[in-house]
Amino acid sequence: MLTIQEFQDAVYAAFRSTTNTPVYMTYDPAWYDAREAEFFTFGISKIQVHSETLSPNGYQYYSSVIFTLTLYSNPVQDQAEMIDNITNTVLSAADKAKIAIAAMEVDALTYDNTLHRFHISANFTINWLMKRTY
Amino acid sequence: MAADISAIPPRAFIVTLGDLTFYAAQWAITGAREYRETGGATGTCFLTNSCQKARKITLSGWLSFESDPADLVVTLDTMMMNQSRFAFTLRGIRIIGAVLTEYDISEKAEEGLLPCTLTLVTTTTFTLAS
Numbered sequence: 001m002l003t004i005q006e007f008q009d010a011v012y013a014a015f016r017s018t019t020n021t022p023v024y025m026t027y028d029p030a031w032y033d034a035r036e037a038e039f040f041t042f043g044i045s046k047i048q049v050h051s052e053t054l055s056p057n058g059y060q061y062y063s064s065v066i067f068t069l070t071l072y073s074n075p076v077q078d079q080a081e082m083i084d085n086i087t088n089t090v091l092s093a094a095d096k097a098k099i100a101i102a103a104m105e106v107d108a109l110t111y112d113n114t115l116h117r118f119h120i121s122a123n124f125t126i127n128w129l130m131k132r133t134y
Numbered sequence: 135m136a137a138d139i140s141a142i143p144p145r146a147f148i149v150t151l152g153d154l155t156f157y158a159a160q161w162a163i164t165g166a167r168e169y170r171e172t173g174g175a176t177g178t179c180f181l182t183n184s185c186q187k188a189r190k191i192t193l194s195g196w197l198s199f200e201s202d203p204a205d206l207v208v209t210l211d212t213m214m215m216n217q218s219r220f221a222f223t224l225r226g227i228r229i230i231g232a233v234l235t236e237y238d239i240s241e242k243a244e245e246g247l248l249p250c251t252l253t254l255v256t257t258t259t260f261t262l263a264s
Contacts, residue, residue: 001138003138094144128139
């Protein structure tokens with residue numbers, strides 16, 4: 001049993017051990033221009049609580065979390081290569097963390113004028129059971 | 135109040151029927167007892183005969199379009215023809231004397247997965263697998 005923070009840390013650790021590319025948390029204050037030419041950012045985008053049920057010791061919630069992993073790169077790589085990279089990174093990390101990917105969407109490659117980097121995001125859903133004791 | 139998270143791991147419900155191993159993605163079991171109702175002279179309802187109906191086990195999963203379903207369909211058809219009886223364990227439930235009563239495999243040209251549903255019935259009481 002893990003807290004949300006511990007669960008996020010476990011998935012984050014799985015990413016860091018899966019890829020040689022640096023992985024930053026989305027709220028990491030490190031200035032983008034000071035970062036490597038290619039890096040990932042990772043964080044929770046959304047938590048959805050689907051239903052609440054009562055159990056003898058507390059409440060149970062069937063829930064899901066949507067994580068977003070974004071690959072930033074400058075200069076640009078081939079889009080197909082970046083899609084391949086981000087998709088394999090997500091699936092390998094999930095395999096390493098022994099969690100099932102319920103759904104995943106990979107966005108198109110875009111350019112961010114402020115960050116001066118091309119980036120592509122993978123939004124993936126993991127289902128979990130959340131328990132809260134009285 | 136602490137929130138404890140347990141993530142759903144990658145899993146399948148693996149069932150072995152003779153030489154066939156089926157990786158079910160979902161399952162359902164139905165049990166029912168049927169009662170005969172009879173009206174009395176004063177209009178009261180009496181329950182007379184009853185019986186435990188056969189337990190129905192439904193296993194659902196998918197095959198990929200690359201795999202040829204012919205072998206599977208022929209195997210299932212033979213199992214049904216021969217009324218083969220199977221013993222297997224599903225989520226810690228020991229099921230014995232199960233016969234295949236229905237299989238359903240379909241394919242759509244635009245989809246890459248072939249839904250596959252197997253229905254088995256047994257009159258034998260379930261026990262815990264040890």
